[in-house]
Amino acid sequence: MEYYSNQISKLIEELSRLPGIGAKTAQRLAFYLISQPVESVNQLATAITEARTKVRYCKSCCTLTDEELCPICASQNRNHKLIMVVENSRDLAAYEKTGKYDGVYHVLHGAISPMLGIGPADIRLKELMQRLQGDVEELIIATNSSLEGETTAMYISKLVKPSGIKVSRIASGVPVGGDIEYIDEVTLLRALEGRVEL
Numbered sequence: 001m002e003y004y005s006n007q008i009s010k011l012i013e014e015l016s017r018l019p020g021i022g023a024k025t026a027q028r029l030a031f032y033l034i035s036q037p038v039e040s041v042n043q044l045a046t047a048i049t050e051a052r053t054k055v056r057y058c059k060s061c062c063t064l065t066d067e068e069l070c071p072i073c074a075s076q077n078r079n080h081k082l083i084m085v086v087e088n089s090r091d092l093a094a095y096e097k098t099g100k101y102d103g104v105y106h107v108l109h110g111a112i113s114p115m116l117g118i119g120p121a122d123i124r125l126k127e128l129m130q131r132l133q134g135d136v137e138e139l140i141i142a143t144n145s146s147l148e149g150e151t152t153a154m155y156i157s158k159l160v161k162p163s164g165i166k167v168s169r170i171a172s173g174v175p176v177g178g179d180i181e182y183i184d185e186v187t188l189l190r191a192l193e194g195r196v197e198l
Contacts, residue, residue: 008034060131062124063089063107072096072104079103081137085128085156087111087144090181095142098189103140106131111148112155118148120155129159138166140195144179157198168195 004012008030016026033041058070072078082103086092092105110123132139141156143149157167171194180188
């Protein structure tokens with residue numbers, strides 16, 4: 001039996017498709033949105049639509065941006081000879097919050113996972129290898145401490161080592177099985193400072 005009108009039910013259904021949003025949270029959000037001024041709801045809808053249509057991959061590091069180059073890659077104050085490889089843009093943001101890393105990044109948008117059918121061709125490794133043709137001194141691998149993250153780190157290390165570029169891995173201040181985006185800045189900083197050469 002339907003409790004709400006078609007429009008309310010449809011809004012709840014669409015909101016519940018978002019990651020981490022269950023039926024009750026979707027219901028609360030739907031009623032919150034309905035109670036807001038039309039201008040506020042239109043601003044939210046416009047922000048979602050514009051983000052979806054204008055956000056793309058950075059030409060250099062593959063993070064998400066609405067410009068050709070993200071602000072980090074475009075900055076002359078960053079050390080472009082030092083590249084940190086992360087799994088996603090949320091991990092990049094987590095490292096930026098430490099305020100202690102002055103290099104640039106490369107975002108893979110995933111990790112190698114044979115169990116899920118994700119191979120090296122399914123993540124942004126080709127773009128990384130192209131970047132490494134330039135003037136790069138060190139590659140820091142900062143993938144998660146999960147089986148997939150470790151597999152990806154070892155694969156990248158084996159690809160890059162013959163080129164003579166120094167390859168290091170973040171230290172184990174990041175707990176095994178932990179996702180970088182959820183770890184506090186102090187732990188991330190310790191992991192970064194305690195990285196070891198692979």
